[in-house]
Amino acid sequence: MSEEIIIDEARLNQFVPEPGYVEVNQKGHLQVDGVDCMDLRNQFGSPLYVMSERRIRENYRNLVKAFTAVYSRAKVAYAYKANPILAALRILNEEGATAEVISTGELFLARIVGVKGGNIVLNGCYKDRKGIRLAIRMGAVINVDSFHELDMVDEEASRVGIPARIGIRINPIVRTGTLSVWETALDESKFGIRLEKGLEAYKKAKNLKNVEIVGIHTHIGSQIENTDPYRVASTRIMNFVGDLKEKLDIDLEMVDLGGGIAIPFKYIDRAPLEEYAHAILDPFVQKKEEHGLGDCDVVIEPGGSIIGTSTILLVTVGTVKREESGKKWALVDGGANINLRATQGWYVYQSVCCNKMKETKKEVINVAGPLCYAGDVLGYNRELPYLEEGDVLAFLDCGAYTMAILNRYNSYPFPAAVLIKDGVPRIIKRREAMTDLFMGEELI
Ligand SMILES: Cc1ncc(COP(=O)(O)O)c(C=O)c1O
Numbered sequence: 525m526s527e528e529i530i531i532d533e534a535r536l537n538q539f540v541p542e543p544g545y546v547e548v549n550q551k552g553h554l555q556v557d558g559v560d561c562m563d564l565r566n567q568f569g570s571p572l573y574v575m576s577e578r579r580i581r582e583n584y585r586n587l588v589k590a591f592t593a594v595y596s597r598a599k600v601a602y603a604y605k606a607n608p609i610l611a612a613l614r615i616l617n618e619e620g621a622t623a624e625v626i627s628t629g630e631l632f633l634a635r636i637v638g639v640k641g642g643n644i645v646l647n648g649c650y651k652d653r654k655g656i657r658l659a660i661r662m663g664a665v666i667n668v669d670s671f672h673e674l675d676m677v678d679e680e681a682s683r684v685g686i687p688a689r690i691g692i693r694i695n696p697i698v699r700t701g702t703l704s705v706w707e708t709a710l711d712e713s714k715f716g717i718r719l720e721k722g723l724e725a726y727k728k729a730k731n732l733k734n735v736e737i738v739g740i741h742t743h744i745g746s747q748i749e750n751t752d753p754y755r756v757a758s759t760r761i762m763n764f765v766g767d768l769k770e771k772l773d774i775d776l777e778m779v780d781l782g783g784g785i786a787i788p789f790k791y792i793d794r795a796p797l798e799e800y801a802h803a804i805l806d807p808f809v810q811k812k813e814e815h816g817l818g819d820c821d822v823v824i825e826p827g828g829s830i831i832g833t834s835t836i837l838l839v840t841v842g843t844v845k846r847e848e849s850g851k852k853w854a855l856v857d858g859g860a861n862i863n864l865r866a867t868q869g870w871y872v873y874q875s876v877c878c879n880k881m882k883e884t885k886k887e888v889i890n891v892a893g894p895l896c897y898a899g900d901v902l903g904y905n906r907e908l909p910y911l912e913e914g915d916v917l918a919f920l921d922c923g924a925y926t927m928a929i930l931n932r933y934n935s936y937p938f939p940a941a942v943l944i945k946d947g948v949p950r951i952i953k954r955r956e957a958m959t960d961l962f963m964g965e966e967l968i
Pocket of ligand 1: 603605827829
């Protein structure tokens with residue numbers, strides 16, 4: 525990848541405590557929700573994901589508050605792909621979040637945590653027939669991604685004997701200006717049906733016997749810090765919704781405007797949620813009136829902005845290399861296997877040394893994982909205290925797209941995860957044993 529995120533290194537290296545969440549205790553240790561990170565490491569081992577239940581609930585509630593203040597029928601669907609750990613899914617279901625799922629597996633998870641079928645949207649550019657059938661039976665909305673998929677859904681609905689509730693994913697062609705890997709609504713993107721083909725798609729859907737058109741879907745990308753692209757996308761989609769009414773006499777129950785609100789890392793100036801809410805919903809409200817459309821639900825599908833800042837990742841320093849050339853490396857017990865996106869440069873996570881939070885003397889050092897390839901680096905040029913074997917580092921705001929994309933490269937078992945609720949940590953995912961490394965394999 526030729527592009528990279530431009531980072532203000534001074535801010536990246538500056539720890540800003542968040543009272544009640546991550547702060548420094550009297551021992552000079554980092555604590556999360558009042559629990560000392562060194563105690564967590566000693567009790568549960570390393571590497572360790574530490575999630576805060578309070579944070580998950582707060583992040584969800586803040587989104588709901590900001591969006592319903594602009595339009596009372598705004599609904600927040602949590603994008604499971606960001607982190608599908610059951611404990612978080614259960615908490616969010618309890619809060620009233622609906623679910624955005626992308627696979628038969630995620631549909632299954634939604635079912636396990638008790639999300640009602642009508643509160644699920646099934647998205648994605650590839651849907652298998654089994655997932656389509658399950659979604660139809662559950663009463664989920666299927667956001668169809670292609671003309672071919674329209675036929676698949678119609679066929680499966682006919683087989684199941686229940687009409688499929690569908691939306692169609694429309695690509696409004698909007699560049700968000702993030703890393704290109706996050707862009708999903710470019711001319712060349714693989715997702716959805718281009719706006720200019722949209723009427724043809726809805727016309728086809730209208731003529732199908734086994735589908736009921738209920739909505740429309742769009743999603744323009746991830747980690748979007750600038751709210752302008754949302755305004756453009758929302759305006760284009762709503763003009764199109766007006767066309768649907770005028771030209772095809774289609775009334776929608778649901779307009780799903782996707783996810784992508786940036787995770788508010790401390791070193792960026794992310795717009796306040798209220799600004800996102802206005803950028804996304806003002807065009808909706810205005811165009812709804814302009815085109816004389818009926819009331820309907822608006823869905824947004826945030827993933828990272830709900831779960832990202834709820835979690836820290838603890839790792840332990842094994843070895844430190846200080847070379848004569850001046851290069852310094854701290855090698856820790858997890859890298860791309862437990863935080864792939866950091867090593868790819870898609871996300872950059874702040875790091876601190878949990879047991880040396882009050883040390884003022886710092887050195888600049890790279891932090892790398894244990895894996896056998898050069899790109900397994902979690903952070904370059906970090907200002908950290910003089911590190912030694914046994915020190916514990918925390919990577920902050922690591923809740924999204926970390927645990928969701930674990931891998932066992934180099935045969936490291938998956939780490940454990942704990943959830944802190946009312947100051948008490950509980951295991952929500954056990955650490956894998958060595959025997960899990962060959963789970964499902966046959967020794968022939
Ligand atoms: C269709 C769809 N909705 C929602 C999301 C969630 O995005 P984010 O975590 O950036 O909010 C994604 C992410 O890939 C997506 O593809």
